[in-house]
Amino acid sequence: xxxxxxxxxxxxxxxxxxxxxxxxxxxxxDKMYWYQxxxxxxxxxxxxxxxxxxxxxxxxxxxxxxxRIRTEHFPLTLESARPSHTSQYLCASSGPTGGQPQHFGDGxxxxxx
Amino acid sequence: KQEVTQIxxxxxxxxxxxxxxxxxxxxxxxxxxxxxxQDPGKGLTSLLLIQSSQREQTSGRLxxxxxxxxxxxxxxxxxxxxxxxATYLCAVPQTGANNLFFGTGTRLTVIP
Numbered sequence: 001x002x003x004x005x006x007x008x009x010x011x012x013x014x015x016x017x018x019x020x021x022x023x024x025x026x027x028x029x030d031k032m033y034w035y036q037x038x039x040x041x042x043x044x045x046x047x048x049x050x051x052x053x054x055x056x057x058x059x060x061x062x063x064x065x066x067x068r069i070r071t072e073h074f075p076l077t078l079e080s081a082r083p084s085h086t087s088q089y090l091c092a093s094s095g096p097t098g099g100q101p102q103h104f105g106d107g108x109x110x111x112x113x
Numbered sequence: 114k115q116e117v118t119q120i121x122x123x124x125x126x127x128x129x130x131x132x133x134x135x136x137x138x139x140x141x142x143x144x145x146x147x148x149x150x151q152d153p154g155k156g157l158t159s160l161l162l163i164q165s166s167q168r169e170q171t172s173g174r175l176x177x178x179x180x181x182x183x184x185x186x187x188x189x190x191x192x193x194x195x196x197x198x199a200t201y202l203c204a205v206p207q208t209g210a211n212n213l214f215f216g217t218g219t220r221l222t223v224i225p
Contacts, residue, residue: 006156033212042117043202045212058212059114090156101147102204102213104157 003027006091006105014113019078021108023091032074033092033102036060043090049074081112115140115207119216126193127224134188134219136203141181147213148177148188149202157202161188193223 004025013019025032030051035043035058045058049068063085064078074093078085088109092102116139126132136146145164149157161170161177163186169178176189186203200220204213 035215040217042217043204043213043215048212092157101145101159101162103159104149106156107154109154 004091004093004103004105006089006108008108009106010109010111012111012113013081015080015082017081019081019110021076021089021091021110023074023076023105024072025074025093025103026072027093027095027103028071029093029103030071030096031094032068033094034058034064034066034074034076035090035092036062037088037090037107039088047076081110083112086110086112115143115205115214117203117205117214117216119201119203119219121219122217123220123222125222125224128193128195130193130223131189131191132193132221134190134201134221136186136188136216138184138186138203138205138214140205141184143181143205145206146177146179146186147204148175148186149204151200151202151218153200160201190221193221195223195225197221197223 007022032049034047037043044060046062047066049055088107090107091105094100094102118137120135147162148160163170163179174191179186200218202218204215
């Protein structure tokens with residue numbers, strides 16, 4: 001069973017607030033990812049990291065930022081939340097080689113009022 | 114850019130039926146293909162991963178096949194149960210990277 005945890009599970013917050021979504025994994029995986037999923041739509045990659053101090057933007061443009069100071073931790077931050085940021089955010093991790101599966105957390109459902 | 118399509122978008126079957134979900138992708142240069150299950154409001158649970166060198170993988174009542182040259186994969190579910198009701202997603206990695214491209218999924222409902 002994969003051990004990857006996201007908090008909070010649900011967040012309803014007003015416009016303009018700074019938000020940090022937490023993601024932690026205990027598998028020692030080097031690769032971590034953030035995906036965004038709107039209702040009924042496919043997942044899109046917004047950020048990824050191949051290791052400590054490595055972060056890259058994904059295919060879908062996002063106003064969020066990420067950091068990777070520790071292997072197990074990959075938080076996502078929105079400096080000033082807007083209603084357009086309302087979505088589900090899913091974190092994943094995988095082992096070092098290209099053929100390894102990605103393991104997902106339960107996601108954070110974010111609603112900006 | 115990789116594009117992934119899943120057919121049908123939704124499927125309802127009575128309990129006990131066998132069923133097939135379809136996935137197609139445009140770029141056949143893939144490392145692997147992964148099938149996931151997503152329950153409402155939840156994250157993704159990995160069901161099966163097929164390496165590019167394999168033709169099929171089995172886990173319990175699930176069997177996934179891969180035809181890389183034609184850009185297709187199928188997920189076969191035997192003797193369906195109400196607990197199988199969920200959205201099933203297939204995903205393939207981008208060539209040269211490890212991030213995944215997802216289809217929009219097939220929403221399965223198994224009726225008791």
